[in-house]
Amino acid sequence: MALTFTTDISQTVLLDSYVNNVVEFESDNASDAFKCTINIDGSVFEITPNNNTFYFNFKSVFKSLINDYFEDAIDVELDPNDLTTFIKDMSQVTKALTIDFVVDFVNGTSETASRSVTLLQSSSNFQDRKKREILKLDSFAVLSNLEDKSNRTFRAVYFEGYPFDIQVYKNTPGNVVLTNKTNLLDVTFNLPNKVNRIFFSDAETDTTLEDVLPLVEGTNQLEFDTGDLTTVLLEKRSGLCGVYLKWKNNFGGWSYWLFERKHKVERKTKNLGFINNDYQNLENNNYIKNIGKTSFDTYNIGSINVDVTDQELVLSILESPKVYMFMGVDFAKDETTDWLSVNLDTDSAIVKGYKDRPMDVSFDIELPERNTLVL
Numbered sequence: 001m002a003l004t005f006t007t008d009i010s011q012t013v014l015l016d017s018y019v020n021n022v023v024e025f026e027s028d029n030a031s032d033a034f035k036c037t038i039n040i041d042g043s044v045f046e047i048t049p050n051n052n053t054f055y056f057n058f059k060s061v062f063k064s065l066i067n068d069y070f071e072d073a074i075d076v077e078l079d080p081n082d083l084t085t086f087i088k089d090m091s092q093v094t095k096a097l098t099i100d101f102v103v104d105f106v107n108g109t110s111e112t113a114s115r116s117v118t119l120l121q122s123s124s125n126f127q128d129r130k131k132r133e134i135l136k137l138d139s140f141a142v143l144s145n146l147e148d149k150s151n152r153t154f155r156a157v158y159f160e161g162y163p164f165d166i167q168v169y170k171n172t173p174g175n176v177v178l179t180n181k182t183n184l185l186d187v188t189f190n191l192p193n194k195v196n197r198i199f200f201s202d203a204e205t206d207t208t209l210e211d212v213l214p215l216v217e218g219t220n221q222l223e224f225d226t227g228d229l230t231t232v233l234l235e236k237r238s239g240l241c242g243v244y245l246k247w248k249n250n251f252g253g254w255s256y257w258l259f260e261r262k263h264k265v266e267r268k269t270k271n272l273g274f275i276n277n278d279y280q281n282l283e284n285n286n287y288i289k290n291i292g293k294t295s296f297d298t299y300n301i302g303s304i305n306v307d308v309t310d311q312e313l314v315l316s317i318l319e320s321p322k323v324y325m326f327m328g329v330d331f332a333k334d335e336t337t338d339w340l341s342v343n344l345d346t347d348s349a350i351v352k353g354y355k356d357r358p359m360d361v362s363f364d365i366e367l368p369e370r371n372t373l374v375l
Contacts, residue, residue: 080211093252143253161330167253247320292374302362
């Protein structure tokens with residue numbers, strides 16, 4: 001006799017930890033079951049059956065186990081003579097664990113089962129759930145936007161002179177050959193972690209990935225050879241300026257975009273009130289004392305003619321829980337203090353037009369409250 005899972009949890013893919021992960025199971029034991037104890041990474045839950053069938057949704061548990069790494073304050077010092085400086089650990093967005101099930105029956109017997117799963121700090125939706133699965137046993141995957149109708153080709157945009165990295169999953173630590181098929185040049189990186197950040201630039205003019213792997217203007221076909229070939233179609237864009245943002249994406253990593261349209265800044269203020277000081281003769285000309293004002297700036301930013309292939313990337317900012325604005329200068333060394341946490345103040349936007357064609361996008365970004373003189 002054994003537990004039978006009519007709805008099982010996958011042990012072969014990286015599980016999105018922010019969606020429903022449901023199990024339903026039962027037993028052919030002749031005795032009635034009266035409880036099941038579920039042990040998840042030291043947390044214990046007891047559930048009761050409905051007609052000897054058990055149901056459990058792991059969503060809230062998985063979220064609590066992998067709810068860190070929503071802030072990014074990594075400091076990068078790239079050195080072309082030391083390739084390890086281009087690689088940073090980001091394994092915090094994954095977690096491997098074992099789930100133990102123990103079902104107790106009224107006759108004093110019990111049955112057990114276990115599942116070994118790996119979580120990814122990610123989310124997905126019904127309409128795109130299949131195309132974003134990352135197999136746990138895959139040698140390699142990229143935490144980025146997939147090319148349409150592909151499961152091993154990804155797309156990204158690199159704005160020259162600004163900080164940028166891509167995030168990759170590697171099942172087994174070790175070397176990976178990265179080849180730019182556009183110019184047939186390559187470099188070998190050691191990726192020691194489950195999830196690694198490969199930095200292309202920390203915004204320094206004299207230290208970028210191009211010192212060890214030159215890129216061409218336009219699209220670069222970057223091929224990662226780890227047994228399974230994985231391709232990143234990286235578009236390099238130069239000579240642009242604007243408002244540069246990064247944000248936490250649904251894949252567990254970080255996305256970047258330069259909003260090049262000329263932006264405007266609006267300052268909003270609010271009066272905190274006043275104190276009535278009318279306690280003297282009519283000669284008093286200071287009978288009202290203003291407490292002061294609060295103030296904050298809102299940036300209206302945008303991009304013009306965003307290509308269809310980039311729209312999913314850019315519009316993913318709408319659902320991001322964490323957005324940063326780059327306050328540094330392009331082609332100047334990036335510091336952790338150059339990234340300012342901001343609030344996206346846009347609650348709706350068109351995510352797909354009537355026709356598949358380029359479209360303009362715009363957002364309002366609210367900066368933290370300014371320091372002002374108050375009583």
